[in-house]
Each structure stands twice: as structure tokens, then as C-alpha cells.
Amino acid sequence: MKNLHQFVFVLTATLMAGAALAQGNERQISGIDISGSWYNAGGNGGDGMPILAEYGGMPLNESARLYALAWSPARMTVRQQQCAAYDPSRQLHGGGNYRFWEERDPVTQRLIAIRIYGQITEAQRTIWMDGRPHPPAYAKHTWLGFSTGRYEGNVLTVYTTHLKRAWLRSNGVPQSDQTTLVEHFVRHGDRITYMTVLTDPVNLTEPYVRSTNQLRSERQPEAWLYACDDGEQDLGRRDDEIPSYLFGQNPYLREYADKNRIPLAASLGGAETxxxxxxxxxxxxxxAEAMARTRPSTDGPPITSRAVDPEPHDGEIHAWAVQGNVHLLIGAGGNIAVQVGENGALVVDTGTGKLADKVVAAIKKLVGDKPIQYIVNTSFRPEHSGGNATVHEAGSDPSLIGSFFSAGAQSFSDAGVGATIIAHNNVLNRMSAPTGQLAPTPSGGWPSDTFLQGRRRKYYNDEAVEVFWAPNAVTDGDSFVHFRRSDVIVTGDLFTTTQYPVIDIKNGGSVQGLIDALNAILDKTVYKHEEEGGTLIIPGHGRICDEYEVGEYRDMIAIIRDRVQAVINQGATVEQVKGARLTADFDSRYGAVTGPWTTDMFVEAVYTSLKQGRPKAGATK
Structure with missing residues (x-):
């Protein structure tokens, strides 16, 4: 047994060392050639079509185990789940055909990349071999991630980051978006040994090591396509009705254990298995001990997020091209979107204001000598409107100069001076105060162009721009912005990737309003291929996403809402609800015990919102 442990330790150490080497910047000029068509010949890494509650041999932590036990197969009928693709390890450990080929510089013949096409989900993957660095943490994630590789003798070692949240096993075992993957391809003639080391700080207590064999196809396979287009959900089911089992109530809990005559504890996974x-x-x-593991533990310290904060926190503003005319500015305490073109700049949100001068400099670097003409606020919250005054003063609105706003009896002396700030009227009401009373924010940052219902629209920089009100979501004044030609949606705090959503009850927020807002966003998104790409999303905080992440966020909030409602129906108090740890399967990704918004604050907001009911939408006073 001791020798076995030593072998596992040495193997893991060797593979992890390979991960470090895979991040090097040396160009690759030699190594094995794995070009050609291959297929999976089996091994210990395949999915094997597991049944529910079959997690043995997987180093799951409590969050992952509870997530899997709460997962219902009917979840796959949700529109955003129907065409979800696979990550690289599940792709290559699973079935189907694969084609590998090299991309080389036509002049120097240096190896630039290795390309892989996988039949399952029509996966098109690039392994960069030219020493390029991995993108920053705020860049978008994809099913296949961002991969760099290098040769180590007759071994191709690949290091992958920026993976989407996926399935480690097709019975609900989750794989988080914080996963990193090390792959080793070892060729022996017409056979490749494929070995993976998957590290997931959110769901696993130690790396998950698997291996399978790939065999060369003697002739080109004919079946390469895997078309998928989402269809209807179950008729009559609401978009916010997400299939899920309550903790401890999975009806298939014992199926695998009883069928194979093993103790229930052995089927629940964990590193010891x-x-x-x-x-x-x-x-x-x-x-009884095994059954206790099917519910959240009530002893031990609270679980906090193990995710990397994608915001740089280095005192600088970082710009990133998102899509079309739209750029992300990150580092100001809240995400900022900038649309640029021949007319000037339209800015969505302005950050906390602490780095406002640097924000202005970053915008001007993007827009050149054109004006900063418009600011749109998605919320009155200070992390999105704190820089209003500075950005406003740095801009101008040429459309007002010479108009009836700048001349005549109804004119304004400052018409066209500074950027025009657009927001829902409730944002103005929250930032200002009646005459004679002290306002919570300086008047220089107040919106001057407000709307009351539905949407506000503009055509700017040869692009339709729509601002949609989301009543009683985070607050009563939230909006999201859709740049239609660029196909980018800026959500403000309606969606983030860094924490549980803020539901500001005292300022008109509600859990159902937030879910409705997320569904409204999803009504306007279209993926490009296999639930990826297409409409891109800039969240209020965190990294660039697409509709899949918004759908996952919506699902999480709806599932937690249903759990809280279930215990409210049983007469639970708010303290009992917090003590029940109804968010336990999501805490390792979004949880917090300190800071401005904690897990307990979120749970209490959901509880209060459900007890009070959704406020009536309308203007605040």
C-alpha cells in the first residue's frame, strides 16, 4: 500500500511539473507527430454513462457531492443546457472520432499550433505551441479553454485554462470554471496514451487523474458532424422553473449502491474512495453516517469562494476588446463598457470614482479625438456611478449644441457641456433629493436624461443601442444595455461572476424581479455554436461571459429561491434558514463570510423577499 501511495505521489508530482513546463515561452521545433485520425479505445478515464449517485473514485468535496445529489436529469431540458458541449478531457476520454493536424509557419516551418477536431459537439480546438501567454482572468471562458503545449521528449504536454463550468461526469458531477487541466499525449506507434490531471479548487479536494488509449483510424471516418440546436422546453414549464432535488430527497440515491451491492457511502465519492x-x-x-452526507453539514467553518478574483486590483485600468465596437474597462471597482466609433464614445457605468481620471484616460485612448458623448448608468449603486462626475466633465454632447436645448426660452445654460448621463428615473431619485434636503451624491453625477418604463433606445456609432429597465431586481432602477450590432449585453449587477447577487430590499430589490431580469437578458441572447459565443455578456463584476453563464446564474438563484420557499412553507425563521445552509453546493464558488455582501446577507434577502412578495413596479419618490 505504501508503494502504491508513493507511485501516485510521484505520478502526480511529475504531471504537475509538466503543467509548469507547459506554461513556458519556448517555441517548439521538434517532437512527436500525432497528426491523423484517432478514436478512443477505452481505459479508466471514460464517462461510461454513469447512473445517478455514482461518484466513487472521485475526490469530490461537500459542495460537489451536494450539487450532484441535487441535480435532476430533467435539468438537461432547460434551453441553455440542451446543446452544452464538453471540456477537452471529457471530449477525448469519451467516444467519437478525432483528427489532429499541425499548423506551421510557411516560411520557417516552425510549429505554431496543433489543431484538433472532435466529432462529439463538433469541437475545434487549438493548442498553441509558439510560446504565447494565457489571457488575463477577465477574458471569456470556452468549452475547450485556452491551451498551450510543449514537447518533453516523446510526450506532448498541454496546459489549459479559461474553461467553462461543465460536467465532470454526466450524472450531475460539476466541474467549475476555475478548473485547470494538464494533458499528456504519449505516442506508441498507432496508439496514444492520453493522461489528464484535472485540478478544480471549487469541487475537488485533490487532482483527478485519468487515462485512456487512442488508436489510429485505418481510414478517414465519415461521421464528423454533430449538429445541435436547442428546442422547446417542457411545455407549460416556466423559464424560472429549474428541475432540482431538495437536499436529502434524491429519489435515486440508493440505485447504484443497491444494484451493485455496495455500501451507500462508497457511492458518494470523496478522495478516500x-x-x-x-x-x-x-x-x-x-x-446513518452515509445518509448524513446527503445533506449539508451543520458543523465546521462556513465555506467561502475558492474562485480567483478576475479583477486586477493593481491600481490600473485594463482595456479588453470584447466584440464589435465594444470594449471592457476593468479595475475601477465595477466593470465599465465603452462603445466607440465615428461619433464618439458611449460609456456604460463609471466605476467607484477612485480611479476616475485613469478611466477617462483609458476611454480617450480608445476613442481618440472624438467626444465622450453619453454615459448610461445600469444602477445608482456607487460601484457603477461613482465616477459619473469626472467622466461627465471630460465629455461633451455635440447633439445638444445649437438645438432648442441650448437656445430659446426652454434652453439650459450648460446644454452640451459634458457627457449626457442616461438612466432610469429611479436612479436619479436614489442619487438626488428634494429641494432643501441633502442629496446622497453630488449633483454633477446625476442623470440628466431619464426614462420611466420599458426601454430607452439610441442609434449611435452606426449601431442600435437599447437600454432596458429591469423592475425590482437588484434595486428598483436597474437596467441592462444591448449593443445590437456588436451583440454585447452589459448587465450591471443583474449578473456577476464573483459573488451571490446583491438583492437590495430597502431600495426595491426582489429575488423574483432579479430572476425575471435574467430571463429578459436570456430572451435577447443567441449562441453561435453549441451554447457558446454569439451574444457576449459584460457583467457588473467579473469576467466576460456568454448566455451559458447567465443561464447557470439564473438556475442557481431559482434553485435557492425554491429551497428557501420550501422551508418557509414549513414555518422556518430566517435564522433557521441561514443555519440550514441551503446554498452549500454553491458556496465554494460564490460564498463569503466577510465583506460588503456575505452568504448570510444573500440568504436573508431571499427570505425577506419571498415573505414580503415582489414590490409593485414604479417610480420611487
């Missing part, structure tokens, strides 16, 4: 000595240990695990 990966090692041979567990066979002896599991015989002493009582059934």
Missing part, C-alpha cells in the same frame, strides 16, 4: 484501503474502511461506515 480513490484508494484501495477504503475497501476495508467502508465496511465500518454506518448507513
Amino acid at each position: 480513490m484508494y484501495p484501503e477504503y475497501i476495508t474502511k467502508v465496511k465500518t461506515v454506518a448507513d
Whole structure:
């Protein structure tokens, strides 16, 4: 047994060292050639079409186990789940045909990249071999991630980051967007040994190591396409009705264990189930102890997010081209979007204001000598409107100069001076105060162009821009912005990738309003291929996304809402709800125990919102 542990340790250490080497910047000029068509010949890494509650041999933590036990197969009928693709390890450990080929510089013949096409989900993957760095943490994630590789003798070692949230196993075992993957391809003639080391700080307690064999196809396979287009959801089911099992109520919990005559504890996974000595240990695990693991533990410290904060926090503003005319500015305390073109700049949100001068400099670097003409606020919250005054003063609105706003009896002396600030009227009401009262924010940052219902629209920089009101979501004044030609949606705090959503009850927020707002966003998104790309999303905080992440966020909030409502129906108090840890399967990704918005604050907001009911939408006073 000791020798086995030493072997596993050495193997893992070797592979992790390979991960570090894979991040090097040396160009690759030699190595094995794996070009050609291949297919999976089996091994210990395949999915094997597992049944529910079959997690043995997987180093799952509590969050992952509870997530999998709450997962219902009917979840796959949700529109945003129907065409979800696979990550690289599941792609290559699974079935189907694969084609590998090299891309080389036509002059120097240096190896630039290795390309892979996978039959399942029509996956088109690039492994960069030219030493380029990985993108920053705020760049978008994809099913296949961003991969760099290098040769180590007869081994191709690949390091992958920027993966989407996916399935580690097709029975609901999650794989987070914080996953990193190390792959080793070892060729032996017409056979490739494919070995992976998957590290997921959100869901796993240690790396998950697998291997399979790939065999060369003697002739080109004919079946290469895997067309998928989402269809209807179950008729009559609401968009916010997400299939899920309450904790401890999975009806298939014992199916795998009973069928294979093994103790229930052995089927629930965990690092201990990966090692041979567990066979002896599991015989002493009582059934009641195993059943306790199907519900959140109530002892031990609270779970906090293990995700990397994608915001740089280096005192600088970083610009990133998103799509079309739209750019992301990150580093100002809240995400800022900038649309640029021949007319000037339209800016969505302005950050906290602490780095406002640097924000202005970054915008001017993008727009050149054109004016900063418009600012749109998605919220009155300070992380999105704190820089209003500075950005406003740095801009101008030429459309007002010479108009009836600048001349005649109804004119304004400052018409056209400074950028025009657009927002829902409730944003103005929250930032200002009646005459004679002290306003919470300086008047120089107040919106001057407001709307009351529905949407506000403009045609700017040869692009239709729509601002949609989301009533009683985070607050009563939230909006999201859709740049239609660029196909980018800026959500403000309606969607973030860094924490549980803020639901500001005292300022008109509600959990149902937030879910409705996310569904409204999803009504306007279109993916490009296999639930990826197409409409891109700039969240209020965090990295660039597409509709899949918004759908996942909506699903999470709807599932938690339903859990809280279930215990409210049983008469639970807010303290009992917080003590029940109804967010336990999401805490390792979004949880917080300190800071301005904690897990307990989120749960209390959901509880209060459900007890009070959704406020009536309308203007604040």
C-alpha cells in the first residue's frame, strides 16, 4: 500500500511539473507527430454513462457531492443546457472520432499550433505551441479553454485554462470554471496514451487523474458532424422553473449502491474512495453516517469562494476588446463598457470614482479625438456611478449644441457641456433629493436624461443601442444595455461572476424581479455554436461571459429561491434558514463570510423577499 501511495505521489508530482513546463515561452521545433485520425479505445478515464449517485473514485468535496445529489436529469431540458458541449478531457476520454493536424509557419516551418477536431459537439480546438501567454482572468471562458503545449521528449504536454463550468461526469458531477487541466499525449506507434490531471479548487479536494488509449483510424471516418440546436422546453414549464432535488430527497440515491451491492457511502465519492484501503474502511461506515452526507453539514467553518478574483486590483485600468465596437474597462471597482466609433464614445457605468481620471484616460485612448458623448448608468449603486462626475466633465454632447436645448426660452445654460448621463428615473431619485434636503451624491453625477418604463433606445456609432429597465431586481432602477450590432449585453449587477447577487430590499430589490431580469437578458441572447459565443455578456463584476453563464446564474438563484420557499412553507425563521445552509453546493464558488455582501446577507434577502412578495413596479419618490 505504501508503494502504491508513493507511485501516485510521484505520478502526480511529475504531471504537475509538466503543467509548469507547459506554461513556458519556448517555441517548439521538434517532437512527436500525432497528426491523423484517432478514436478512443477505452481505459479508466471514460464517462461510461454513469447512473445517478455514482461518484466513487472521485475526490469530490461537500459542495460537489451536494450539487450532484441535487441535480435532476430533467435539468438537461432547460434551453441553455440542451446543446452544452464538453471540456477537452471529457471530449477525448469519451467516444467519437478525432483528427489532429499541425499548423506551421510557411516560411520557417516552425510549429505554431496543433489543431484538433472532435466529432462529439463538433469541437475545434487549438493548442498553441509558439510560446504565447494565457489571457488575463477577465477574458471569456470556452468549452475547450485556452491551451498551450510543449514537447518533453516523446510526450506532448498541454496546459489549459479559461474553461467553462461543465460536467465532470454526466450524472450531475460539476466541474467549475476555475478548473485547470494538464494533458499528456504519449505516442506508441498507432496508439496514444492520453493522461489528464484535472485540478478544480471549487469541487475537488485533490487532482483527478485519468487515462485512456487512442488508436489510429485505418481510414478517414465519415461521421464528423454533430449538429445541435436547442428546442422547446417542457411545455407549460416556466423559464424560472429549474428541475432540482431538495437536499436529502434524491429519489435515486440508493440505485447504484443497491444494484451493485455496495455500501451507500462508497457511492458518494470523496478522495478516500480513490484508494484501495477504503475497501476495508467502508465496511465500518454506518448507513446513518452515509445518509448524513446527503445533506449539508451543520458543523465546521462556513465555506467561502475558492474562485480567483478576475479583477486586477493593481491600481490600473485594463482595456479588453470584447466584440464589435465594444470594449471592457476593468479595475475601477465595477466593470465599465465603452462603445466607440465615428461619433464618439458611449460609456456604460463609471466605476467607484477612485480611479476616475485613469478611466477617462483609458476611454480617450480608445476613442481618440472624438467626444465622450453619453454615459448610461445600469444602477445608482456607487460601484457603477461613482465616477459619473469626472467622466461627465471630460465629455461633451455635440447633439445638444445649437438645438432648442441650448437656445430659446426652454434652453439650459450648460446644454452640451459634458457627457449626457442616461438612466432610469429611479436612479436619479436614489442619487438626488428634494429641494432643501441633502442629496446622497453630488449633483454633477446625476442623470440628466431619464426614462420611466420599458426601454430607452439610441442609434449611435452606426449601431442600435437599447437600454432596458429591469423592475425590482437588484434595486428598483436597474437596467441592462444591448449593443445590437456588436451583440454585447452589459448587465450591471443583474449578473456577476464573483459573488451571490446583491438583492437590495430597502431600495426595491426582489429575488423574483432579479430572476425575471435574467430571463429578459436570456430572451435577447443567441449562441453561435453549441451554447457558446454569439451574444457576449459584460457583467457588473467579473469576467466576460456568454448566455451559458447567465443561464447557470439564473438556475442557481431559482434553485435557492425554491429551497428557501420550501422551508418557509414549513414555518422556518430566517435564522433557521441561514443555519440550514441551503446554498452549500454553491458556496465554494460564490460564498463569503466577510465583506460588503456575505452568504448570510444573500440568504436573508431571499427570505425577506419571498415573505414580503415582489414590490409593485414604479417610480420611487
